[in-house]
Every structure is written in structure tokens, then in C-alpha cells.
Amino acid sequence: MSQFFTAILIIILGGSISLVLARQVRLMRIIAVFLLSAGCFWGLFNALTNLIQSGSDTASFTYLNVFSLTFQMDGLSSFFLVAIFAVSLFAAIYSFHYLEDSQNPLRTAVHYFFFSILIASMALVVTAANMITFMLSWEIMSLSSFFLVIYNHHSAENRKAGFLYFVFSHVGAMFIFAAFGIAYGYSGNFGFGAMASLPDTAKMLIFIFTFIGFGSKAGVFPFHVWLPYAHPAAPSHISAVMSGVMIKTGIYGIIRIYALLDFHTPVCGNILIIAGAVSGVLGVVYALGQHDIKRLLAYHSVENIGIILMGLGIGMTGVSSGNPLMAILGFSGGLLHVLNHSIFKSLLFMGAGMVVHKTGTRSIDALGGLIKNMKITGTTFIIGSLAICGLPPFNGFVSEFFIYIGGFKGVALDKSAFVMSILAIISLAIIGGLALACFTKVVGVVFQGEPRTKAAENVDEKGSSMLVSMVILAAACIVIGIFPRIFIHLSLNAVSALGLGYARVPLAPFERITGNITFGATIFLGVLLLVMAIRFLAYRGKSISRSGTWGCGFTQPTVRMQYTGSSYAASILELFSPVAPLEEKHLKIKGRFPVKTQYQSHVNDxxxxxxxxxxxxxxxxxxxxxxxxxxxxxxxxxxxxxxxxxxxxxxx
Amino acid sequence: MMHPVDTILSLVLLSVLFSFGSSRLPGLILVVGFQGIVASIVPFFIGHGMSAGGVIFTFVTLAVRGIIIPMSIYWVIKKVAIRREVEPIIGYHASIFCGLGLIVAATFISRQLNIPTISDYTLLFPAAIALLVSGMFLLMARRNAIAMVLGYIMMENGIYLIGTTFSVRARHIVEFGILLDVLAGVMIMAIILQNIKQTFDDVDTALLRTLKD
Incomplete structure (x- = not known):
């Protein structure tokens, strides 16, 4: 594990040096970004090799002669490490130009310091192998991310968001403490290994407590309340890291505790599927009603956490009902979705960050027509949107497809497993449809059409480091979507570390599925290219005139004639009004020629x-x-x- | 026959009562200085094989505790025109009565705690606890900020007395830590004092109440 610790040390070194060099802003940013990305790259490389060889490695240090800090890097840890280091790598690169015009060099330096601590502590959380190490890393992670959330602490709103996050993460940590306390009370041992031998009631309690604790970090409904406040408050690359990977440490905790408890009742699977369905559907419904682009993305994290939970839930149902294929489909689909979501969500947050950076507003309805001036940002954002909606040939489709197949395997089972599988399948379908509606809203209103306000006019996209990160992440979405084979193998390696006893799972069905996906994606791309070629040929030699979007033949069109995001979402939100009450405020229209009126709407969570x-x-x-x-x-x-x-x- | 340590410590217990009854700052300073000196020389009489370093260290402690700190406080009240009265919240007679109760309670508690290493000296532990709690009492029951600083130092003397008995081996480290603690505490209090004086033109800590929002 020495290579892993070298990576951690390089990352922390990068953060610490930035504190020393706070006066030379440019030099500080260069060195910090270089060291952070070098450390992340080294860690990523190391985790990938470990995952491919499905190796397992441990390291132990004694602290104060009393506590031993133990680390273990098995398949599951490596899988999460890949996601953590990959997203952090691009976030660090992205931050180089994002923080370029920061007014306060000291604040930037402190930000890099806590950023490095956050990356390191996330990596330590997923490698911790006893309770003390785990809680230590967990608390460092919560605290460092709290300091990153209040980066712009001059605004009272951000301080409030930070406080909310602080409260939620520590109430969650208390639940985890309680669960570990129960485990320690029974076994008298801080090691994780002793959890498997506890009595069943203790296991059930531990599972529920850790589910609440980790759920509040992961953003499971109803513990997600902090997410839509904290994500808009943080700088965009931090939102990318927090939403992309930090909340996934909650997922890691749930699945790790499940594996450690070795507790295969149907209850676990049922809890996860129900919580996943509720978070998934409500997350996307609330997302639809948002006007703030980063808040909207934050609610989509709730939704995707729901999808991941349903995948894991299907896996657990498969285990408890003795259906290995369903179990592995569910687990590998869920885990792959962890990786996929971390990629496309950080891509989307970076795109949103670019938009916010250049226009200075987060309000969706104030933007419009951005793709004309921000070609790369717009294109990568569309790719990310298609991926998050689970459409082929992008990566979101692959993992959701696996979860679907796992669910369909469960339909053949008896009573509760059957009901749960059907529930998962239906909610996945609803989520997919609503996510598509939501992202047509975002892309349509923000990037298409005409600029609605002055802020959205004459923007540019400068900052090569920001563009590079987005392009690479978008490329990763396509690559995973077209060639899922290797990535499925990675998640299968992670699943085998769960120790479910499925040492020799037949790989043939997985090969077949991934082969079909690649085949389908190739056909899709072929048709796409063909259509483009036909279009090119058909339009060759003809004069093409351009006019404003939604012009519709008006002689005096104004930008206010465009569909707004609120009106687009209104009809769908009406359907969900019992769970998402819409609060509307508008002046009464008087007379035949009303002068000026206004409209405000707010979806209550x-x-x-x-x-x-x-x-x-x-x-x-x-x-x-x-x-x-x-x-x-x-x-x-x-x-x-x-x-x-x-x-x-x-x-x- | 009474052990010399106990003889000295009985003086400390008396000085506690005396400090509760004294109405003027100079007298209180004198009492605290006396307690500092006595607390510092106790290790000589316990005599855990004093080394040269130990002797020097004890003398340094004595100098800081018994002379430098009381002198400087005396100098401060002389230089800055501070009222000499300690301004009690709990009156002098009631304070002395409380002091008696305190000493009784301290003796009772030290019996209960029953620490074997110091059972030779009957009064050591009661005196230490009495000093600690009576320092606390002065902090609570006197409004004059200087009197509160003195209460704090008295408390530290009590901690020092416990420290001399507890750790025979690592005593210097403990003592050094306590000494640093005292210095830091006194310095912080001096700064606060200055601020109180600047803000209210007085060192009556009850005025701090007006700062509450």
C-alpha cells in the first residue's frame, strides 16, 4: 500500500504548499494543481492496477500505543478509489482557471488546503479497516468539506448552507457512532472483522443505524435536505467532487457494512429498494421544479443515489432469495452507476460552473442561447445530460440497464421479492422519463433559444483547463457507453470483494450483455453518421439562412416569447403536487392592457x-x-x- | 508526631480562611504569594530523592509562584489606579463560613478518593483540594477582576500541590506544564483586564453583563 500512501502524501503536500505560497497567487495555483493532479493520477493508476489484478493489501500503524490505524485495499475499496481519484483529478485541473480571478489569494490557498485534505480523507475512508480509522477519516472528510462549502463565507446564504451541512453530517456521524458502539459492545473489538459474528438483532440495528448515518451523507430522502443548499454554495469543482464522489462514500459505507455484517435477510434489500425508489422519484420531481441550475443538479444527485440504492437493493434481494445472477447484476449495476454518476455528474457541475462563471447567474430562466458562444461547454453538457437520463450509447444507460435486468430476474421470484423487483423497475422507468423531461428543460432553456437577459449575451468560454476536464469526462461517458466490457469487469471485481461466496460466477451472460450493448451502440453511431452524411449531401449547394430560435415568423419577436423552464415543468409538477406542492405568487392581471406583472414559483420540499x-x-x-x-x-x-x-x- | 509537611499545610488551610476574609487586594496578594511559596517548598519535605535539576527547578517555581507573579500584580494595582477593595458578591463572614465548610468537604472527599501514595501526609490532599475549590470560590464570589486573577492563581497552586504528589517520576514535566499554564493564564487575564478597564473604566466584572445581546 506504500504507493497508495505516496499518492496521499503528494496530495496533502500540494495542499500544504499552497498555504505557504499564498502570496504568489499564480505560482501557488500552478504548484497546487500540479501536485494535486499528480497525486490523484498516481492514486488512480495504483487503484486501477489493484482492481484489475483484484489484489488485496493491508497496512497498519499504531497511534498513541492504544489505537491501531488499519487500512485495507480490496476490490471494493479500489473501485471507489478509482472514482474518487478520477473525479478529483479533473476537478483539480478544472479549478486552475476557475479560481483565476479570485479576489482573495489567502482564501484560494486555504481552499486548496482543504481540497487536498478532502481528497485524502475520502481515499482513507474507503480504505479504513477498523472503526477508529473509519470514524477518524469520516470526520476529517466531513469537516474539510464543510470548510469548502463556506468558501464564499461573506454571503449569509452560504453560511446557512454550511451550517445545515454541518448539522446533517454530524447527526449522521452520530448514528454511525451508535452503530459502531453496538458492534463494539457485543464484540469488544474495534476491528471490522468481528461484525459478522454478532447476534441477528444487533446486526439489524447496526444496519438500520448505519443506513440512516450513511444515508444522510449520501443524500437519501428524507436526509437529503442539506444537498440542495450545500452544492450551490460551494465552488463548482467542489460541487463536482462532493456530488460526484463524496456522497458516494455514504454508498460505500452502506455496502461495506452490509458485506461485513454478512446478514442476508430480505429486509435489507427491501429497505434499500423502497428508500431508493422514494429518493429517485422525488429527487427528480424536485429537480424539475428548480430554477437554480446547481440546485437542480443537486436534486439529481438525490435521484441517482436512489438509482444506486435500488441496484444494491436488487443485489441484496438476489442474495437473500438465493439468486446469484440477480445479486451480481444488481450489485455490479449499482456500483457501475456509482462510477458513471461520478463522471457525468461532475461533468454537469463543471458545465454549470462554466455557465455561472461566465454569466454570473445561476438562474435557469435568465439564460438562453449559450450554445452559440459556448460550443464545447454546450456539447459536453448535452452529452452529460443524455448520460444522466440513461440513454444509449452513453454510460448511464449501461448501469441502469444492468439494474433493469437484475430487476427482471427478480420478477420470477415469490411474493416480496417480486413486489420489490416490480417496484424497482417501475420507479426506474418513471425516473428515466422525468430525468429526460428535466434535462430537456435545462438544455433547452439554458443552451438553446435566444439569450433572455443581458447576462447571457456576449459570453465566451475561456479557460483551457476547464474545457479540457469537461472534454475528457464527456469522452469517458461515451467510451463507457460503447465499450462497457472492461468497466463491467472492474465492477465485478469489486463485487467479488464483498465476499458473498460467488467466487465463480459464469461470466458468459455478462459478456453477452456487454457485447449486445456495444453492438447496439455501434449501429446507433453508424445510423447517426449516415443521417449526418445524408443531411450534408441533401443540403449541399443550397443556401441556408439563419434566424432567431422560436422566431416562428413573427416580424417583431422578443426573447420573452420563449418557453421558460417554469412553464415547461409546470404540467408535470401538477401531477406530483401532493408530494411537491408548488407555491405560486403572481399579481392579478387587471384591465384590457395590463401594464406589468410578475410571477414567482417555488417547489416545496x-x-x-x-x-x-x-x-x-x-x-x-x-x-x-x-x-x-x-x-x-x-x-x-x-x-x-x-x-x-x-x-x-x-x-x- | 506531626509530619513537617502537615504542619506547613495546616498553615495553607488557615491562609485559605484568611484569604476569604481579607477585604483589600494587597492582603490577598500576600496570602496568595505565601501559598505559592509553601506549595513550592513542599517537594523538599516530601523528598523523593531530589536531584540538582530538581532543586533548581523547585527554586524556579518558587520564584515564579511566590515572588514574581504576586509582585507584578502588586505593581499593577499600584501603577494603574484600581480600587483596592475586592468587592465581594458573597460577604466576608459568609465567605469564611463557606471556607470552613469547604475544608471539611475537602477532607471528606480526600478520604473517599483514598490515594495510596500520599497517605503518609494526612493534610496534603485535603489542602490541595481546598486550595483548588477555594480558588474557584474566589473567582465566583469576587467582582474585582484582580481578585479573580488571584483566585485563578490559587487554583493553580492547588493543582500544583496535587501534581507534586501524583507523579514522582515525571514530576518536572507536569510542573513545567502547570507553570506554563499559570503564565499563559495570567497573561490572558491581563489582556482581558486591560480591555475591561478600557471599555468600562473599571475592573468590575459584573459590568460584563451589559455585553450580552
Missing amino acids: IADRHLNRLIVNPVLSLFDKLRWIQHGDIHLYIGYILLAIVLLLFFI
């Missing part, structure tokens, strides 16, 4: 609302009543301390 009603408000009112304790008199404060000491001395 029911989780947000009910958490406020049921938890936040009671807690606040309780502490309001205890406010008298905080009276400001220093002598009574010392009196409290004295009282505490005396009580401790007497009773302990």
Missing part, C-alpha cells in the same frame, strides 16, 4: 418542511426556554463550573 415542523421547531423552542441559563454573568458561569466539579468529586 416536503422533507425540508416536515423536518422543520417536527424536529427543528420543537428543538428551537425548547432551547429558547432554556435561554435564561445563558445570562451573561461571569460569576455565575464560574459557579456552574464549581458546581460541576463538586458534583463530580462527590459522586465519581
Whole structure:
């Protein structure tokens, strides 16, 4: 594992040096980005080789003579490491030009420091092999990402987002602590290995507690409330890393604990499928109603976490009902979706970051026609959108296809497994359709049409490092979509590390599926090229005139005649109004020639609302009543301390 | 026959009562300085094979605790026109009564804790706890900021006394840590004091209450 630790050290070195060099901004950015990407590249290379050889490696350090910090790198860890290092690599490169006109060099330096800590701690989380190591890395990860969320801490909104994230990540960590406490209470051992020998009730409790704890990091409904606040607040490459890989550490935790517990009841699979279906469908519904492009992408993370959970749930159902093929299809589909989502989601966040960077607004309805001036950003964003909708020949399709097939294998099973499989299949279909609607909205309103405001006019796309990262990630979407074979093998290697006892799974069905996907994608590309060629031939020699989009023959068209995102989504949102109540505000139109009117709409997140009603408000009112304790008199404060000491001395 | 350590420590216990009853800052400073000196020389009488380094170290502690800190505080109140009264929240008689109760409670607690290494010296642990808690008491019951600083130093003296008994081997490290603690604490308090004085033109800590939002 020494190579792995070298990579971590290089990354942290990059972050630390940036603190020292804070005065020379340009030099600092060059060195920090170089070291971060070098470390990530080395880590990526190392994790890939380890994953391909399906090797397993451990390392152990003793800390303060009491705790041993143990690390293990097996297939599952390597798989997540590949995603972590790959996304961080491109995010680091992207940040070079993204932070170019940062006003405050010290803040940039601090940002690079915490960025490096975040990458390192994520890598350590997925390699930790005992409870102490895990919690240590987990907390470092939560804290460093908190500092990254409040990068723009001058805005009160961002501070609030940071606080919300802080609360959620620590309440989640408390649940994980509780689960580990139960495990330690039974086994008296901090190692992960002892979890398999616990009694069944303890296993069930641990599974549920860790599910809540990790779910709050992963953004599972209803613990996703922090996501749509934190992602828009952070700089775009940080959103890419957080949404692309950091929330996946929650998924890693769930699947790792499942493997460690070795607990194969149908309940686990049912919990995951139901939670996945709810998060998936509601995530995309809320995404449809958003006006802020980064908030919208954040809700899509909730949706994709739902898809991943359904994949894992199908896998667990397959295990509990003794259907190896279904289990492996579900697990490998879910894991591959982890990788795929990390690629296309970071691509989309980078694209959104470019848009926000150049136009200065995150409001979808203020943009328009950007693809005319931002060709690369627009094209890569469209590729990412198609991938996230799960359309062939892009990578999102491959993993969702595997989950579908796993679900269809489950239809042949009996009662609850049957119901769950059907539920998963139907929700996947609903999610796919709604995601497509949502991304036609984003792409159509932001990139197509005509600029709606001054901000969207005369933009350019400069910043080679940003463009390069986006192009490479978009290329990865296509490559995985067309040649999924090798990537399926990687996720199969990761699944075999779960220790489910399926050592020799017949590879033939997987080969057949991936072969068919490649065949289909090739035909698709062939038809596409053919159509393009025919179009080229048919239009050759004819004069082509260009006019404004949605001109529709008006002599005096204005940009306000265009469809807006809100109106596009309104009809779909109406269908879901019980779970996504739409709040509309508009002035009443008076007279025959109304002068000026305005319209505002806001989709309420029911989780947000009910958490406020049921938890936040009671807690606040309780502490309001205890406010008298905080009276400001220093002598009574010392009196409290004295009282505490005396009580401790007497009773302990 | 009484051990010399116990004889000295009985003086410390008396000084606690005296400090609770003194109404003027100079007297309080004197008492705290006395406690510092006594606490510092206790290791000589316990005598865990004093090395040359140990002797020097004890003298340094004595100088800092017993002379330098009290002198500098005395110098401060002389230079900056601070009212000499300690301004009690709990009156002097009530304080002395509390002090008596405190000493009784400290003796009771030290019986309960029952630490074997120091059972030879009957008064060591009670005196240490009494110093600690009475320092705390001064912090709580006096409004004058200088009196509070003195209470803090008294508390540190108590901690030092416990430290001398606990760790025979690593004593210097512990003592050095405590000494640094005292210095840092006194310095921080001096800065705060200056700010209080600047803001309110007085060192009455009860005025801090007005800062509450």
C-alpha cells in the first residue's frame, strides 16, 4: 500500500504548499494543481492496477500505543478509489482557471488546503479497516468539506448552507457512532472483522443505524435536505467532487457494512429498494421544479443515489432469495452507476460552473442561447445530460440497464421479492422519463433559444483547463457507453470483494450483455453518421439562412416569447403536487392592457418542511426556554463550573 | 508526631480562611504569594530523592509562584489606579463560613478518593483540594477582576500541590506544564483586564453583563 500512501502524501503536500505560497497567487495555483493532479493520477493508476489484478493489501500503524490505524485495499475499496481519484483529478485541473480571478489569494490557498485534505480523507475512508480509522477519516472528510462549502463565507446564504451541512453530517456521524458502539459492545473489538459474528438483532440495528448515518451523507430522502443548499454554495469543482464522489462514500459505507455484517435477510434489500425508489422519484420531481441550475443538479444527485440504492437493493434481494445472477447484476449495476454518476455528474457541475462563471447567474430562466458562444461547454453538457437520463450509447444507460435486468430476474421470484423487483423497475422507468423531461428543460432553456437577459449575451468560454476536464469526462461517458466490457469487469471485481461466496460466477451472460450493448451502440453511431452524411449531401449547394430560435415568423419577436423552464415543468409538477406542492405568487392581471406583472414559483420540499415542523421547531423552542441559563454573568458561569466539579468529586 | 509537611499545610488551610476574609487586594496578594511559596517548598519535605535539576527547578517555581507573579500584580494595582477593595458578591463572614465548610468537604472527599501514595501526609490532599475549590470560590464570589486573577492563581497552586504528589517520576514535566499554564493564564487575564478597564473604566466584572445581546 506504500504507493497508495505516496499518492496521499503528494496530495496533502500540494495542499500544504499552497498555504505557504499564498502570496504568489499564480505560482501557488500552478504548484497546487500540479501536485494535486499528480497525486490523484498516481492514486488512480495504483487503484486501477489493484482492481484489475483484484489484489488485496493491508497496512497498519499504531497511534498513541492504544489505537491501531488499519487500512485495507480490496476490490471494493479500489473501485471507489478509482472514482474518487478520477473525479478529483479533473476537478483539480478544472479549478486552475476557475479560481483565476479570485479576489482573495489567502482564501484560494486555504481552499486548496482543504481540497487536498478532502481528497485524502475520502481515499482513507474507503480504505479504513477498523472503526477508529473509519470514524477518524469520516470526520476529517466531513469537516474539510464543510470548510469548502463556506468558501464564499461573506454571503449569509452560504453560511446557512454550511451550517445545515454541518448539522446533517454530524447527526449522521452520530448514528454511525451508535452503530459502531453496538458492534463494539457485543464484540469488544474495534476491528471490522468481528461484525459478522454478532447476534441477528444487533446486526439489524447496526444496519438500520448505519443506513440512516450513511444515508444522510449520501443524500437519501428524507436526509437529503442539506444537498440542495450545500452544492450551490460551494465552488463548482467542489460541487463536482462532493456530488460526484463524496456522497458516494455514504454508498460505500452502506455496502461495506452490509458485506461485513454478512446478514442476508430480505429486509435489507427491501429497505434499500423502497428508500431508493422514494429518493429517485422525488429527487427528480424536485429537480424539475428548480430554477437554480446547481440546485437542480443537486436534486439529481438525490435521484441517482436512489438509482444506486435500488441496484444494491436488487443485489441484496438476489442474495437473500438465493439468486446469484440477480445479486451480481444488481450489485455490479449499482456500483457501475456509482462510477458513471461520478463522471457525468461532475461533468454537469463543471458545465454549470462554466455557465455561472461566465454569466454570473445561476438562474435557469435568465439564460438562453449559450450554445452559440459556448460550443464545447454546450456539447459536453448535452452529452452529460443524455448520460444522466440513461440513454444509449452513453454510460448511464449501461448501469441502469444492468439494474433493469437484475430487476427482471427478480420478477420470477415469490411474493416480496417480486413486489420489490416490480417496484424497482417501475420507479426506474418513471425516473428515466422525468430525468429526460428535466434535462430537456435545462438544455433547452439554458443552451438553446435566444439569450433572455443581458447576462447571457456576449459570453465566451475561456479557460483551457476547464474545457479540457469537461472534454475528457464527456469522452469517458461515451467510451463507457460503447465499450462497457472492461468497466463491467472492474465492477465485478469489486463485487467479488464483498465476499458473498460467488467466487465463480459464469461470466458468459455478462459478456453477452456487454457485447449486445456495444453492438447496439455501434449501429446507433453508424445510423447517426449516415443521417449526418445524408443531411450534408441533401443540403449541399443550397443556401441556408439563419434566424432567431422560436422566431416562428413573427416580424417583431422578443426573447420573452420563449418557453421558460417554469412553464415547461409546470404540467408535470401538477401531477406530483401532493408530494411537491408548488407555491405560486403572481399579481392579478387587471384591465384590457395590463401594464406589468410578475410571477414567482417555488417547489416545496416536503422533507425540508416536515423536518422543520417536527424536529427543528420543537428543538428551537425548547432551547429558547432554556435561554435564561445563558445570562451573561461571569460569576455565575464560574459557579456552574464549581458546581460541576463538586458534583463530580462527590459522586465519581 | 506531626509530619513537617502537615504542619506547613495546616498553615495553607488557615491562609485559605484568611484569604476569604481579607477585604483589600494587597492582603490577598500576600496570602496568595505565601501559598505559592509553601506549595513550592513542599517537594523538599516530601523528598523523593531530589536531584540538582530538581532543586533548581523547585527554586524556579518558587520564584515564579511566590515572588514574581504576586509582585507584578502588586505593581499593577499600584501603577494603574484600581480600587483596592475586592468587592465581594458573597460577604466576608459568609465567605469564611463557606471556607470552613469547604475544608471539611475537602477532607471528606480526600478520604473517599483514598490515594495510596500520599497517605503518609494526612493534610496534603485535603489542602490541595481546598486550595483548588477555594480558588474557584474566589473567582465566583469576587467582582474585582484582580481578585479573580488571584483566585485563578490559587487554583493553580492547588493543582500544583496535587501534581507534586501524583507523579514522582515525571514530576518536572507536569510542573513545567502547570507553570506554563499559570503564565499563559495570567497573561490572558491581563489582556482581558486591560480591555475591561478600557471599555468600562473599571475592573468590575459584573459590568460584563451589559455585553450580552
